[in-house]
Amino acid sequence: MSAMPERAFAAPHAGDILLSVRGLKMHFPVYEGALFRKVIGHVKAVDGVDFDIRRGETLGLVGESGCGKTTTGRCILQLERPSAGEILFNGKNLAELDRDAMRAMRSRIQVIFQDPYSSLNPRMTVGDIIGEPMKVHGTEPDRAKRDRRVRELLHTVGLNPRFADRYPHEMSGGQRQRVGIARALSLQPEFIVCDEAISALDVSIQAQIINLLEDLRDQFNLTYLFIAHDLSVVRHLCHRVAVMYLGKVVELAECDELFDNPMHPYTRALLNAVPIPDPEVEANRPHQVIQGEVPSPINPPSGCVFHPRCTLAVDGCKMSIPGLRELRPGHWVACTEV
């Protein structure tokens, strides 16, 4: 293995950690019965997740539908109360903050959603949508100043300030996503959870928004948790990547290291499944299709949750749950067979 290729942008300093997720679990109860509701089990949406995000870093969170990416993001945003574990922001445990401190903290952590159609109030003008957080948080109570700031934000995300008077339905998907981004920026956050922020957009518009997210990151020294299922975009935008499977992180590494040297059998299968837009590459690439489907998170398999679909599985994998091991510097893998 040669030295890691140099990236076109610098990776943030390893020591300066902005956000830590420690032993995070989010188990949703599953009920049965209409009148006397009885808990019959739990969806283990997130089941023991640890990672750090450095200041200025973009951490990619990937994995297939239902593996717990959004739930992890919602726990960070304090939209869910975790069943176990903690979220540390600037070293402070978010669960232990009092109301005022929490309010202040909320403005520093923002989110950009996948669906620009449903996340914007259709009856509000674009200007009011972007200005609302400043009003609610009282950071810009003066209407005139707030309007000026809204126009500034529109300009920042590449929209004509005249859009302030329009309604979301009068805009294209890409334009609406820019509005969502402007709104997220309105409180000058340090940290943004981007949950499938470009997935709903057309290919020709995706690249525009990817570039915008990148420019804003550089301009405002933002830190992103970038949740996405498009691995090509993740490789382009992220410094490090965590791969989730059934509520657990199974691999975590620097971006190029993960894509050039995937170690966990699930990561390998996932990367192999992504078709590359180049017929020559595709013609010379082995296609090993992973068998079966993702099992239910209500009754996850014993031991390593990936073992029923794994080609490397041995008897031991059914029994013990593998923890993350650092197999190369900064490259963590939860598998005993690699």
Added chain:
Amino acid sequence: MATLLEVENLQTQFLTSAGIVKAVDGISYDVEEGETVAIVGESGCGKSVGALSIMRLIPWPPGRIIGGAVHFQGKDLVKLSDAEMRHVRGRQIGMVFQEPMTSLNPVLTIGLQLTETMRHHLGVTQEDADKRAVDLLGMVGISDPARRLKQYPHHLSGGMRQRVMIALALSCEPKLIIADEPTTALDVTIQAQILELMKGLTRRLGVALIVITHNLGVVARYADRVNVMYAGKIIERGRAHDIYHRPSHPYTLALLKSVPRMDQPRKAKLDPVQGQPPDLTRLDAGCAFRPRCAYRAERCEREFPSLDTVAPGHVAACFETARVTRLEKVAS
């Protein structure tokens, strides 16, 4: 190889309050027996309407095929009666849609949907149809097929429903399958399973495939030939290799350059297609791509370029193709 399907100057329009939407504006292409042909292009460019027009599934009002022909096995599908067309659908041309829930009947078991189709089109007995249904589900990789036949669509996962759709599309041994975004709603490992399955089966059974997708990776992996659409027209066509390595239309070029690649380290910032997709109610006589085009010339304002040959089996609709290919050579 013999030509199986030939679409000739097909035009489909929708009457809306905003005006006439020229969703498909005179497209022509063909499909050879056993071949996989891809249709790509951004959202709203007319890919689905083009496919639905072949199947004569355009709802009137507001939509209508206003011109052109679809030659298939010696007939012009545009001219067939509704009854004749029903025989073509399902029997001779199968369809697989993005969202199988909209095309599977939620209140009928999987088994009934499969056997009904076969009894109707093939005139086989219930017993034979049952046997074939079990075989078909096995063929598309569904385990325990006998039990699955008694289940309803909502009992199945998205990937499994898509397998059922493929079984249904194959059930009457069609010569052609039209798959509209067959894997867009699925996870990537399931997408790979479904696409490998479709590739394997179409090759083995000699079925031709029209695959509609916006995923340039899927096209690169599976298509023999590619049609690139923009604003209701085909603007470039060629063998997949030529389209990817020698794009001759500025839109194709811009599209290919705008997507990041998972197999290569990041090199620089992305180079997006500038501007917004066009409004199909406001097209004029000029080239629809010109507001976003880096190679725009004066002539593009007035005239729409025809699809002209740039190399054997490779056509593009641009006055500036020579400039596009030359500059690309210099750049790479």
